[in-house]
Amino acid sequence: MRPVVLCPTEEAAFRRRFLEGLERREPLVLAAAGWGSLEWGRMRAWLGDEVILEGVDRASWVAGESQTAFGGKAPVNGEILIPTGGSGGGLRFARHTRETLEAACRAFAEHWGGGAVDAVGVLPLHHVSGLLAWLRCEWTGGAFLPTSSLEDALDAAHGGRFLSLVPTQLVRLLEAGESDAAMRRWRAVFVGGGPGSPALWRRARQRGWPLAPTYGATETAAMVAVSAPEDFLGGDDRCGRALPGVRLTVPSASEGGEGLLSVECPSLFLGYAGPGLAAVDRPVGPWQTRDRARLDPDGGLAILGRADAAILTGGEKVYPEDVENLLVETGIAGEAIVCGVPDAEWGERLAAVYRPGPNDGAGRREYLRKRAAPHAVPAIWIPVPELPRTPVGKPDRAKARRLAERAGSAPGSEGTAT
Numbered sequence: 393m394r395p396v397v398l399c400p401t402e403e404a405a406f407r408r409r410f411l412e413g414l415e416r417r418e419p420l421v422l423a424a425a426g427w428g429s430l431e432w433g434r435m436r437a438w439l440g441d442e443v444i445l446e447g448v449d450r451a452s453w454v455a456g457e458s459q460t461a462f463g464g465k466a467p468v469n470g471e472i473l474i475p476t477g478g479s480g481g482g483l484r485f486a487r488h489t490r491e492t493l494e495a496a497c498r499a500f501a502e503h504w505g506g507g508a509v510d511a512v513g514v515l516p517l518h519h520v521s522g523l524l525a526w527l528r529c530e531w532t533g534g535a536f537l538p539t540s541s542l543e544d545a546l547d548a549a550h551g552g553r554f555l556s557l558v559p560t561q562l563v564r565l566l567e568a569g570e571s572d573a574a575m576r577r578w579r580a581v582f583v584g585g586g587p588g589s590p591a592l593w594r595r596a597r598q599r600g601w602p603l604a605p606t607y608g609a610t611e612t613a614a615m616v617a618v619s620a621p622e623d624f625l626g627g628d629d630r631c632g633r634a635l636p637g638v639r640l641t642v643p644s645a646s647e648g649g650e651g652l653l654s655v656e657c658p659s660l661f662l663g664y665a666g667p668g669l670a671a672v673d674r675p676v677g678p679w680q681t682r683d684r685a686r687l688d689p690d691g692g693l694a695i696l697g698r699a700d701a702a703i704l705t706g707g708e709k710v711y712p713e714d715v716e717n718l719l720v721e722t723g724i725a726g727e728a729i730v731c732g733v734p735d736a737e738w739g740e741r742l743a744a745v746y747r748p749g750p751n752d753g754a755g756r757r758e759y760l761r762k763r764a765a766p767h768a769v770p771a772i773w774i775p776v777p778e779l780p781r782t783p784v785g786k787p788d789r790a791k792a793r794r795l796a797e798r799a800g801s802a803p804g805s806e807g808t809a810t
Contacts, residue, residue, distance in 0.1 A: 395439055395467045399423040399447035400517040403538050407517070407526065409446045414490050419467035421485065422474050422518040423448060426783035429455060434483050438667040439466065465670060473665055474520050476610035484669065486520075486610045486661040495658035496613035497528045499635040503618065508534035511554040514545045514561065516783065521584060524614040525556050546574040556582040560785045562592065562603075563727060572599050580604040580621050584614075591721045593629050600625065607631040607695055611679060613659040616640070617693045630692040641678065642687050652699060653685035654678040684711075701789070703732035705740045708767040715768055719744060722763065723751035727779050729792040733772060733799075743772035743796035747779060774799045 396418050400406040413420045423435070425447075432452050445453060467473055472493065473485035501509055509532045515522030529536035537553075539545045542561060549555075555578050557565075562583055565571050575581065584606040596603050602621035608614045617640065619632030634640045638657040645651040656678040663674040684696040697713035704710075712730035719725040725746035732740030746752075751759075752775070760769045780791035 393418050393469050394442055394444050395419045395421050396444045396446055397421045397423050397435065397439070397448055397453075398518075399425055401425050401447040403517060406447055407530075410517075411530075414472075417470040418444075419469055420472045421467055422472070422523070424475060424516065424518050424783040431483060434667045465665065467665060471662070471665075474523065474610050475518060476520075476664075484664055484666040487663050487665050488613060488661055492659045492661065493524070493527055493613050494531060495637070496524060496615075497531050499637050499657070499659065500524075500528050500615065501532050502636045508532045509554065510534045510550075510552050511536055511556070512545050512548045513538040513556075514542060515556055515558070515785075519783075520610040520614050521556050521558075521582075521608075525554070546571055549574040549577040550579075551577055552579055554578065554580055554582065556584070558785045559583060559589075559592065560727070560779075560781065560787070562596065566592070566595050566599075567726075572601075575599070575601045578602055582606045582615065582618065584608055589717045589720050590629060591717070593624070597625055597627070605629070605631045607683075607693055609681065611661045611681075612655055612657065613661070616655055616657055616659070628692070630688070630694045632693065633691045634693070639678070640685075640687060640693060642685055643680075645686075649686045649688070650684060650696060653681045653683045653693075653695075655681060703730075703740050703742060705732065705735075705742060705767050706738045708765070710742060710768050715742065715744070715764070715770065718760070718764060718768075719746060720749070722759070723749045724756050724760070725749045725752065727787075729779055729787045729789055730770060731789060731793040731796055733793070733796045741772060742768070742770040743774065743793075743799065744770035745774045745776055745779065745792040745795050747777065748775050772796055772799050 396413050398406060398409060398420055410420065436453055470489055472488045474488060476484050476486045509528040511525050511529050513522060513525050513536060515525065517523050517526060526536050537548050539548060542565060545555060565575065581601060581603050583603055603624045604621050605619045605624065606615040607617040615635065616638045617631045617634050619628060619630060623632065641654045642651040643654055660679050661674060663672055682698055682700045684699050686694040686696060697711045701712050702709050703712060715730040716728045719728045726749045728744050728746035730742060730744050733743045735741045757769055774795055780788040782788045
């Protein structure tokens, strides 16, 4: 069967066509409404024109940037390809099936006591967290209410409903300052998409919001671990414990218990596919992530950041999440992305692309040197009104790095984002 490229331009039509495709066992390739000519050009070079476009403007497909045909195996009947690469051309898809997605929904429902799941959707349906928020409701006989804005979602807050957010959306709600009553009405507010800042958790906790930090990935069909709101409100910043049927391990943990997280569960993806990828199946057994984690004796999971995001500067390893958290905690930044910029002398220099906070100012580097090692203090600062984002709202590290590389070569200089 021909691949179906399915884009959530109109959500009701997307949901209907997705379910039809499952029944027919068509190969479904999910796409983002925010893609530009680069992404559509890569898709066309990979899949060709013998595709069914649903929610995709054919003019955009045809007008995609002309590119040499990519290799890579075409999608297989019965597979659902969910994008896991970021914006900017690095397209990659996790290959799932109806069975892996149903396993994820069963584990979620069992963890929360069985029965129908009711949720409000604010994340796009091409994204694994948005897709699973809907499918949990669809396959348990629950009610799913899609909304077009956070404001509409707050109007739908109800004690029996779940809400899923990425950290950026949580920041916006905290800054709005008028949402406490509505936020306290949710059964649980899931927050995933990366390790949360301790300062962010503290602000939400002080306001009594029933957050449930989660851990999951496109490869695992969304969450495989989740905290309980009462644990979060009691001071626990971790991502909770594994869902039923999920086995989490840290095989090569250091003395402090830290290492790379491995996940084994029925909802694991089959492998990757995409432009230029060979669609090789994932090795049998646990999937080793690139996330640094700690598993505590009580089964609680703490996510510490990405191992492959480490920056090497002057022979010292720096994890960007640690510096980002410091910038937010000190009030220098409201939000920040820290990245490495190539440098002939140091290997890489630290750059901060940040939305200025109340304590930003000329003396920030001297202030930070009292709180952190010299190699963990950014040398380049690029203030921006808003952080660059991927289509789903996550920080776009690739774009931030490009901004930093254009910002100037002198350490300590102010960059200008363009």
